[in-house]
Structures are given as C-alpha cells and as structure tokens.
Amino acid sequence: MDPAGQPRKPAALCIGAQKAGTSWLAQMLGQHPQIWIPPFKEVQYFNHLFIPGHRKWIGWHYRQKPQEIRDRHAKRGIPVPPELDAYLDGVTRGKMFHNQWYKRVFAPAPPVALPMDFTPEYSTLPDEGVDYVAGFLPKARVIYLIRHPVDRAVSQLRMNLAREKRRPETLADWMAEIDNPVLYDRGDYAAYLPRWQARFPDMLVLPFGRIARDPQGVMDQVEAYLGIGPWVYSHMTDKVFANRNPLRPPPEAVAALVRRMAPQLAFLEDHLGPDFLAETR
Numbered sequence: 001m002d003p004a005g006q007p008r009k010p011a012a013l014c015i016g017a018q019k020a021g022t023s024w025l026a027q028m029l030g031q032h033p034q035i036w037i038p039p040f041k042e043v044q045y046f047n048h049l050f051i052p053g054h055r056k057w058i059g060w061h062y063r064q065k066p067q068e069i070r071d072r073h074a075k076r077g078i079p080v081p082p083e084l085d086a087y088l089d090g091v092t093r094g095k096m097f098h099n100q101w102y103k104r105v106f107a108p109a110p111p112v113a114l115p116m117d118f119t120p121e122y123s124t125l126p127d128e129g130v131d132y133v134a135g136f137l138p139k140a141r142v143i144y145l146i147r148h149p150v151d152r153a154v155s156q157l158r159m160n161l162a163r164e165k166r167r168p169e170t171l172a173d174w175m176a177e178i179d180n181p182v183l184y185d186r187g188d189y190a191a192y193l194p195r196w197q198a199r200f201p202d203m204l205v206l207p208f209g210r211i212a213r214d215p216q217g218v219m220d221q222v223e224a225y226l227g228i229g230p231w232v233y234s235h236m237t238d239k240v241f242a243n244r245n246p247l248r249p250p251p252e253a254v255a256a257l258v259r260r261m262a263p264q265l266a267f268l269e270d271h272l273g274p275d276f277l278a279e280t281r
Contacts, residue, residue, distance in 0.1 A: 002110050003083035007103035011114040012141040012226055013133075015196065016123035018186045019155040020147035020208045023240040026118045028219055034228040036109035037116050039084065040065035043105055047121040048097045050129030054121060062092050083108070099136070114226060123192045124185060134199035141226055142200045146189060146268065147208035148281035149261040153183040154249060161247055174253040184260070190267035205272065207279035212237075 012035075014022050029035045044058045066088040073080045091105055106115035123144060125133070133140070147155075157177060161167065168174045196203055204225045210218050215236040223230060249257075268277045 001081075001083050001087065001108035003086070003108065005107040005109060005111075007100065007107045008109065008115060009103055009137055010106055010117040010140065012116045012143070013122060013137070014116065014118040014120075014143045014145070016120035016186070016192075017145060017147060017152060017189070018120040019152050019159065020120075020145040021206075021211045022118055022120050022145060024211055025143070025145065025218075025222070027238075027240050028215075028233050028236065029116065029222070031233055032223075032228060032231045034113055035116055035226070036106070036113040037118060038105055039069055039088070042119045042121075043102070043117045044119055044121065045097060045102045045105075045117070046125055046129055046133055047119065050125050050132065051121070062096070066092055114228065120186075123196070124188075125195075127195060130195050130199050140200070142196060142203040143222065143225070144193065144196065144203060144205050145208055146193075146205060146272075146276075146280050147187075148277075149187045149189070149264040149268075150254065150257050151281050152187045152208075153178075153257055153261070154254065156183055156186060157249065158247060167247060171250060171252055174249050175256065178249070178253050178257055178260075183257075187261075187264065189264055190271075193271065207276055209279045209281050213279075 014025060016022060023041075026037055026041050030037050040061075042061070044054070044061055047054045048058050069084070069088065070080055087108055091101070095101065106117075109115040122133070157180075160180075160182075161177075168177055193205070204221065206218060206221065215233075219233060219236070220230075265277065268280065
C-alpha cells in the first residue's frame with residue numbers, strides 16, 4: 001500500500017457472477033505486482049447507488065470487513081501495519097458512497113499498479129446503473145465469469161442455507177427454497193450480459209469450468225486483456241471458499257431448477273455458443 005497515494009478510479013472491474021470464481025480470480029490477481037485490489041475486495045459502490053435493497057447489508061459488510069482483516073492479522077500473530085489500520089478507518093468513517101470516497105478507496109494503489117474493483121453484485125445493476133458506470137469509468141476493463149445457471153443456483157442455495165443455519169427437511173421444504181427469487185436474480189445472464197456488453201463491447205467473458213481445467217490458460221487470457229505482464233501464481237488449483245455444507249437439494253428440486261433455467265441455458269448457447277456453455281461447468 002502507498003499511504004501517500006492520491007485518489008484514483010479503478011482501471012478494471014470484475015462484475016460477477018456470484019459463486020462463479022470471482023474470489024479465485026481475486027486471489028490470483030492479488031499476487032500480481034501490477035494489480036491492486038482493496039483489502040476487503042468488494043467495494044459495493046455502484047450497487048449501493050442504484051439498488052436500494054442492497055444498502056442494508058452493504059452497511060453490515062463495511063462494519064464487518066475491517067474487523068475481519070484485523071482478526072486475520074491477530075490469528076497469524078502479525079501486527080496490522082499502521083498504514084492499513086489508518087486506511088480501514090478512513091474508508092469506513094464519515095460520509096461514504098460518493099465519488100470522492102470511491103476514488104479514495106483506490107488511493108493506496110502503487111503508481112505502477114492497476115486498481116481493480118471485484119464486486120459481483122455489479123452485474124445486477126439496472127440500465128441506468130450500467131450507464132452511470134460507463135460514464136464514470138469509460139475506459140475500464142470489465143470481466144464477467146459465467147457459471148452454469150443450475151450449478152450456480154445450487155451453490156448459492158447451499159451457501160445461503162449454511163449462513164442462515166437452516167436445513168430443509170422435506171421435499172416440500174426444498175421446493176419452497178427454490179422458489180426464492182434471489183437464486184435467479186444473480187444468474188440472470190440473459191438480462192445482464194447484453195446490458196453490459198452494450199456499454200463495454202470488449203468486456204472479457206470467461207466460463208467458470210475453465211478455471212478447474214486450465215487455470216493457467218485463464219490467467220493468460222486475463223493478463224492479455226488487462227495489459228499486464230506474465231506472473232507465476234501460487235495455489236492456482238486451490239478452491240477458495242469451498243462449500244463444506246453437506247446439504248444438497250434432492251433430484252426433484254434440481255430437476256425443477258433445470259426447467260426454470262431453460263431460458264438461461266438457451267440464451268447462453270445462442271449468445272456465446274454451445275462450446276462456451278459446455279465450459280460453464
């Protein structure tokens with residue numbers, strides 16, 4: 001971190017999708033000396049402006065993340081660097097979520113590094129939100145990771161159940177769970193992808209399954225797209241935030257998800273091709 005850094009805009013965004021490998025990509029790019037990612041990864045700025053329903057939990061995000069960072073240092077027996085401590089205080093106190101605040105978030109990025117915002121919720125912005133991003137960051141590089149719609153929804157459902165410490169007991173309970181619209185909102189590629197491509201036609205769209213099959217190839221693509229040099233990454237084959245919840249929806253619930261996701265599957269095949277769709281899992 002450069003404690004004397006000047007406020008600046010991010011040069012690149014990773015906009016999602018949730019449960020599609022964004023944390024893995026952040027872990028990889030966080031090792032690269034030409035990339036700088038805020039210590040709490042997800043800035044949640046544009047969705048705070050344009051999706052009012054997110055504001056309550058975004059407040060929780062900013063109340064929790066600084067303490068999580070400090071706790072991680074304590075567990076390792078490493079003191080929090082004074083410049084990091086001051087930075088965390090500075091971006092979480094006073095008036096937040098305005099343009100100057102957003103640029104201050106990226107101020108510590110070294111001059112040689114590209115600041116980058118990893119916030120999967122940005123993919124769900126309405127048209128006016130994406131217009132705003134395009135006007136505010138007209139030269140930004142944008143990366144969107146696509147996971148198979150059914151697999152992504154199942155992963156999100158399992159994560160939500162684990163967080164809420166709930167356990168559906170019957171098939172009827174499971175069928176009620178898959179009625180939750182949040183499972184479909186985060187993976188509505190048919191709505192979100194054209195919206196972003198209309199404003200950022202050169203955005204990089206990557207299939208989730210390629211991360212496991214060819215992580216180096218993925219990073220080669222990302223480096224070329226961002227215009228950064230090659231780097232030797234550690235832990236490329238490690239899963240980040242692997243879901244350890246043993247709960248899995250029964251086959252009947254998964255079959256219902258497949259039926260509901262049919263329009264998304266048809267869109268991906270038509271828009272990106274059958275080979276791309278096959279690589280989403």
